[in-house]
Amino acid sequence: MSIIEVEDLSFGYESDRKVLDGISFTIDDPSFVCIVGPNGVGKSTLIRCMNGLIKPTSGSVKVMGRNVEEYDLKELAKIMSYVPVMSKDFNVLTVLDTVLIGRYAHQKWKTTSEDLDIAYKALEAMEIDHLAMRNFNELSAGQHQKVSLARGLVQEPKILVLDEPTSNLDVRHQMYVSAFLKILVRKTETTVVMVSHDLNLSAKFADRIVVMEPPGKIYGMGEPKDVVTKEMLRKVYNVESNIIDDNGSPHVVLQSVLF
Amino acid sequence: MTAEADPLENAVDVWANRSKDVNRDMSEKRMDDYSKYIWRKWVFIIGCIVATVLVSGYALTIGDYSIGFWESYQILWNHITTGGDESIADYVIWTLRSPRIFTGIIAGMALGAAGAVMQSILRNPLADPFTTGISSGASFGATLALGMGLSLATASYAVVANAFIFSLIPMAIIIIVSKLKSTNPTTMIMAGIAVMYIFNAMSTLIKLWSDEETISSIFAWSVGSIDSNSWANVIIMGIVAIAGLFTLLILSKRLNVLSTGDESARSIGVDAGKLRIVSLLIVSLMSAAVVSFTGLIGFVGLVCPHIARMVIGSDNRYLIPASAVFGAALLLIADSVGRIVIAPAVIQVGVITSFIGAPLFLYLIVKQKKEVW
Numbered sequence A: 001m002s003i004i005e006v007e008d009l010s011f012g013y014e015s016d017r018k019v020l021d022g023i024s025f026t027i028d029d030p031s032f033v034c035i036v037g038p039n040g041v042g043k044s045t046l047i048r049c050m051n052g053l054i055k056p057t058s059g060s061v062k063v064m065g066r067n068v069e070e071y072d073l074k075e076l077a078k079i080m081s082y083v084p085v086m087s088k089d090f091n092v093l094t095v096l097d098t099v100l101i102g103r104y105a106h107q108k109w110k111t112t113s114e115d116l117d118i119a120y121k122a123l124e125a126m127e128i129d130h131l132a133m134r135n136f137n138e139l140s141a142g143q144h145q146k147v148s149l150a151r152g153l154v155q156e157p158k159i160l161v162l163d164e165p166t167s168n169l170d171v172r173h174q175m176y177v178s179a180f181l182k183i184l185v186r187k188t189e190t191t192v193v194m195v196s197h198d199l200n201l202s203a204k205f206a207d208r209i210v211v212m213e214p215p216g217k218i219y220g221m222g223e224p225k226d227v228v229t230k231e232m233l234r235k236v237y238n239v240e241s242n243i244i245d246d247n248g249s250p251h252v253v254l255q256s257v258l259f
Numbered sequence B: 001m002t003a004e005a006d007p008l009e010n011a012v013d014v015w016a017n018r019s020k021d022v023n024r025d026m027s028e029k030r031m032d033d034y035s036k037y038i039w040r041k042w043v044f045i046i047g048c049i050v051a052t053v054l055v056s057g058y059a060l061t062i063g064d065y066s067i068g069f070w071e072s073y074q075i076l077w078n079h080i081t082t083g084g085d086e087s088i089a090d091y092v093i094w095t096l097r098s099p100r101i102f103t104g105i106i107a108g109m110a111l112g113a114a115g116a117v118m119q120s121i122l123r124n125p126l127a128d129p130f131t132t133g134i135s136s137g138a139s140f141g142a143t144l145a146l147g148m149g150l151s152l153a154t155a156s157y158a159v160v161a162n163a164f165i166f167s168l169i170p171m172a173i174i175i176i177v178s179k180l181k182s183t184n185p186t187t188m189i190m191a192g193i194a195v196m197y198i199f200n201a202m203s204t205l206i207k208l209w210s211d212e213e214t215i216s217s218i219f220a221w222s223v224g225s226i227d228s229n230s231w232a233n234v235i236i237m238g239i240v241a242i243a244g245l246f247t248l249l250i251l252s253k254r255l256n257v258l259s260t261g262d263e264s265a266r267s268i269g270v271d272a273g274k275l276r277i278v279s280l281l282i283v284s285l286m287s288a289a290v291v292s293f294t295g296l297i298g299f300v301g302l303v304c305p306h307i308a309r310m311v312i313g314s315d316n317r318y319l320i321p322a323s324a325v326f327g328a329a330l331l332l333i334a335d336s337v338g339r340i341v342i343a344p345a346v347i348q349v350g351v352i353t354s355f356i357g358a359p360l361f362l363y364l365i366v367k368q369k370k371e372v373w
Helices: A041-050 A073-079 A095-103 A114-126 A141-153 A169-188 A199-205 A230-237 B001-018 B025-063 B069-082 B088-122 B134-148 B155-180 B185-208 B213-221 B232-256 B262-268 B272-294 B302-312 B316-340 B349-366
Strands: A004-011 A020-026 A032-036 A060-063 A082-085 A159-163 A191-197 A209-215 A217-220 A241-246 A249-257
Touching: A004 A041, A020 A041, A020 A060, A020 A095, A020 A217, A032 A041, A032 A169, A032 A199, A041 A060, A041 A159, A041 A191, A060 A230, A060 B213, A073 A082, A073 B262, A082 A114, A082 A141, A082 B088, A082 B213, A082 B262, A095 A114, A114 A141, A114 B001, A114 B025, A141 A159, A159 A169, A169 A191, A169 B001, A191 A199, A199 A241, A199 A249, A209 A230, A230 A241, A230 B262, A230 B316, A249 B302, B001 B302, B025 B302, B025 B316, B069 B088, B088 B185, B088 B232, B088 B272, B088 B302, B088 B316, B134 B155, B134 B185, B134 B272, B155 B272, B185 B272, B232 B316, B262 B272, B302 B316, B302 B349, B316 B349
Parallel strands: A032 A191, A032 A209, A082 A159, A159 A191
Antiparallel strands: A004 A020, A004 A060, A209 A217, A241 A249
8 A cells, every 4th residue: 555646636726727737656665755846836736735735626646545535634634744834823822832733633622741742752853842932923934944843743643744844944954854854754654745945955865856847747756866867957947057976865066047 | 964863863762752751750840830831821711700700799889779899799699599589689789780790791701702713713813703794784783773663573672683683694795705715814804894894885874864863872872882681681692602602612722723824724633614614603693692782892802812812822722711701801890980980971881991991902012022913
């Protein structure tokens, strides 16, 4: 049984303009999969379809062998969590309360000591346990990102789907989060699907990379060294580059913009 | 990367072994701290309940017939437990004064809780129980009854029935628009504003055709007051308000999830659109039940949740009851002030709530150190 099976998936906000066009791929084993591609190519739309947040126009997404639309929402929340880019909110909660919201599918009305323990472990893992009682709105964008990730973790999912989790982080924290996710996959057999704009970070840590190209199609999927190539960068991103070897991982050195 | 490897492995181990490596002492300490943190919220709620009880006792003493503070509780208690006696004091407390007090408590609770929920589901600090056009619908219903004598009920319930039915029409339209378009907060607010203008235009049209006396009675209704209510009205209002409040408390945890945004909420296990419509329905029924008996009492539903939020935070499990009891206390205090400040004349409660609440609100906005919105 595949962990995720995306089959001939298409989606469009308007009937004549497809955002996703016939996407198919499978994830059979717990692994770290990065989805990359130019702006507006449909990466976030793809993970929202995978999560059942939006309904595809055609095609299907199966999670653990079952169509994602057949799941009860709470049941799905225990299998798969979605970590979006979080921003300030009108309803201000403390960081701890924000993370505890992720326990919704597991807990009853009252917060238990088990919920608290799990929330604190997630905060510790993200190095933000000292911020637990601070108001969420008082934190920086990078700290919001880590709170969002901690909230995704406390759902205790088998699949963690993340939308640009490193976008607001400094280089140290980009490395920290990416390496953390890599080790998490190895140690806990969690599957991580992450949308990213950082090709080098993706190439360094991901087991596999899905490259998307306009208009909402898959250019290629495979191990970083097989898909992060000069040809791919030329065709998909319209840039000239050199690829150097970084301990077995491809590292992109940009040269010029193509027109 | 090598230097990072060990601490990172440890960080993942902290998470991976979360169920095995539980430090009992630490766990108990955290639960204690968390309980204290929650207890502080309860202190505010209990404080408001105590204030409401004390102000109720005082409010029962206000009037021409002189009754002492403690005596008023005693008479009320006797009536509840033994059915009361034939004395004038019992008649004054139970039949004349208590309905006003209980109307104030119920109206304050319903409007406060409704405001907190409206602000949460619409994710807008300016939302109140009337955002969906309830007030304009109720005004139109009352105007229709007072100005043209058209009502769905007869005699004493003419205005009440009209106000109730018409106040629910805007909500019905919002739900239909949401179903056709989307259940996002902006669509709902815009639909509410559109409906509000339609009802206001119709009310204005009727007023233009009415004589001075009718316009005066329409105006008096619109200011809002908790007097001239009977026990029968209190019971109807009470049933709707308490059932609504109880349901909102059950939903409060889900409402917290809604604060993460609609898509996040869905991924955490809550259907945001459905929850928003169910909550809107409950809040509208609660507000409509109150407004139809009291007229438009503004401010309580808008500001009480904000003041409660400043003190106890935004967790809806505590914010909803806190806004409810704070609303009850504020409304009763405002009504009592309105009855004594230029006695024997009375200033309507709707006016006094703004006079008392607005400066308090401004003071708290200035004093507030933490970011609340």
